[in-house]
Amino acid sequence: MNTLADGFFHLVTWFVVVGASIVALAQWRQGITSATTEDRGWAPTSVAAAGAGRRR
Known part of the structure; x- marks a missing residue:
């Protein structure tokens, strides 16, 4: 039954x-x-420029 469900x-x-x-x-x-x-209104470069996700 599990094989049938997987298929x-x-x-x-x-x-x-x-x-x-x-x-x-x-x-x-x-x-x-x-x-x-x-x-x-969101660009990856703006997040990087703002320092988001940067470890301290």
Whole structure:
């Protein structure tokens, strides 16, 4: 039973990955992209410049 559940999990996972890839490629071909970190008001460089995550 555990092997069957594991196989079902992997099958569903592959369907999710393939579906998400198809949607992402279709949107990319239409010129629709996600917002950049700058558009969202957060950029990795600003965190590093502020010293976040630096050990003391």
